[in-house]
Amino acid sequence: MLRMKNLWLWIIGCCLLAAPSVLNAQKKMLPAEQEIRLQYGADRLGKRKDAAMKQFRDHRLGAFIHWGLYAIPGGEWNGKVYSGAAEWLKVWAKVSADEWLTLMDQWNPTRFDAKKWARMAKEMGVKYVKITTKHHEGFCLWPSQYTEYTVANTPFKRDILGELVKAYNAENIDVHFYFSVMDWSHPDYRSSLKTKEDSIAFRRFLTFTDNQLKELATRYPTVKDFWFDGTWDASIKQNGWWTAHVEQMLKEMVPGVTINSRLRADDYGKRHFDSNGHLMGDYESGYERRLPHPVKDLKVTQWDWEACMTVPENQWGYHKEWSLSYVKQPVEVLERIVHAVSMGGNMVVNFGPQPDGDFRSEEKELAQYIGRWMKKNGEAIYGCDYAGWEKQDWGYFTRKGDEVYMVVFQLPYSNRLQVKTPQGVNIIKATNIEQKEVKVQETARNEYQVVLPASTPNEPFVIRLHIENKNQTSDKYRDALT
Numbered sequence: 001m002l003r004m005k006n007l008w009l010w011i012i013g014c015c016l017l018a019a020p021s022v023l024n025a026q027k028k029m030l031p032a033e034q035e036i037r038l039q040y041g042a043d044r045l046g047k048r049k050d051a052a053m054k055q056f057r058d059h060r061l062g063a064f065i066h067w068g069l070y071a072i073p074g075g076e077w078n079g080k081v082y083s084g085a086a087e088w089l090k091v092w093a094k095v096s097a098d099e100w101l102t103l104m105d106q107w108n109p110t111r112f113d114a115k116k117w118a119r120m121a122k123e124m125g126v127k128y129v130k131i132t133t134k135h136h137e138g139f140c141l142w143p144s145q146y147t148e149y150t151v152a153n154t155p156f157k158r159d160i161l162g163e164l165v166k167a168y169n170a171e172n173i174d175v176h177f178y179f180s181v182m183d184w185s186h187p188d189y190r191s192s193l194k195t196k197e198d199s200i201a202f203r204r205f206l207t208f209t210d211n212q213l214k215e216l217a218t219r220y221p222t223v224k225d226f227w228f229d230g231t232w233d234a235s236i237k238q239n240g241w242w243t244a245h246v247e248q249m250l251k252e253m254v255p256g257v258t259i260n261s262r263l264r265a266d267d268y269g270k271r272h273f274d275s276n277g278h279l280m281g282d283y284e285s286g287y288e289r290r291l292p293h294p295v296k297d298l299k300v301t302q303w304d305w306e307a308c309m310t311v312p313e314n315q316w317g318y319h320k321e322w323s324l325s326y327v328k329q330p331v332e333v334l335e336r337i338v339h340a341v342s343m344g345g346n347m348v349v350n351f352g353p354q355p356d357g358d359f360r361s362e363e364k365e366l367a368q369y370i371g372r373w374m375k376k377n378g379e380a381i382y383g384c385d386y387a388g389w390e391k392q393d394w395g396y397f398t399r400k401g402d403e404v405y406m407v408v409f410q411l412p413y414s415n416r417l418q419v420k421t422p423q424g425v426n427i428i429k430a431t432n433i434e435q436k437e438v439k440v441q442e443t444a445r446n447e448y449q450v451v452l453p454a455s456t457p458n459e460p461f462v463i464r465l466h467i468e469n470k471n472q473t474s475d476k477y478r479d480a481l482t
């Protein structure tokens, strides 16, 4: 009898033990089985591995340029200053498209000098610049033959985009094209498709957009990336096929070109990530003015991504009153750059040039500050990636092969910086950016303290860790038997 009972207990026990693994196995299998068949979903699983994508990724730091007619009023309309984003002023002040576009008569940026812009970018240490070829207002920075709302029909006449592409490329800086699909100047644009007429008009609009994109790719073949925006309206979400087509068309025209996730919508209107949860486009572009949490959001390290940020709270285009909202200090901008790279992302810092073609002094100072820092410490940014080490309070890790960089933003009273390495990874030596040795002591298994020298730089600084990767840990530390 007793034996029988034991047997039953044994059987039940086995079932209980086995149950979770059976469930897990099922869970692991479910996604593949449940995947919805999509015609316009992700084209690829995982990161792109080709040279052009590697170049995009290795650059890590870029600049954004938002320049258009909105720079002229600079957030002010009929004597009233609007605190919302300057490039949206037409909406805030309820200006008709016709009236807005008469700003073209005032487009005369006499101080515009593409070479100066390129030198500024070079000095800042950015490896690429994203330029608004056309923002929501519809005004084109190139002489498009498909609309009258272009630089060609202004007093200034010059092909701003063409001059910039040439000047940046001469400084070995890649040019990326920002392009807003939503176009407030075009009579055929629709935000939703309610009638048959809407659908017909919108179809014409999509053809117009194709033409403009082909024109850009043909006129400026050195373009390295298209960054789409203004793609959130229902009309576009219902035409996911078109977003997939645009990506394919540009990839055929421009070998290696990269495209952001914001363009895409799948068969069901799902954006960025398709209905199966796979990233569409080459890199995720949803992190805007915010960043993934350095501990909770590590999932972002699985795909390529690029964040962009404004210096004031939310001004992309030039606004006369820069400090209506909080303006980030240069060191805060720097911290966001490092934060992004530490999680395997790129960061693009925005500039909104003045209507005269020059940059406001705050932006010039910011570019210089970042440039000075990058010149000294860029080794810890360019070509670097997520290190895979546990985040510590003093700052961020980045990594390039067997070099792990600590970028220190907070100094502890103890003058010790804690580092925890993954199992099997030992620190052999620590050096500062000038290759001078920095004392590092092992405090426990996979735990170290970097000892700060008596004086530290009065700005964020880098400590380089030389590591060795051992498969088995040494016997020096034995776990206590409990």
Ligand code: JFZ
Pocket: 066, 085, 087, 088, 229, 230, 286, 288, 308, 316
């Ligand atoms: C868009 C534009 O409306 C804005 O003017 C600027 O050009 C910016 C770069 O892009 O604004 C957005 C778009 C998407 C999000 C937020 C602001 N988003 O996904 O959180």
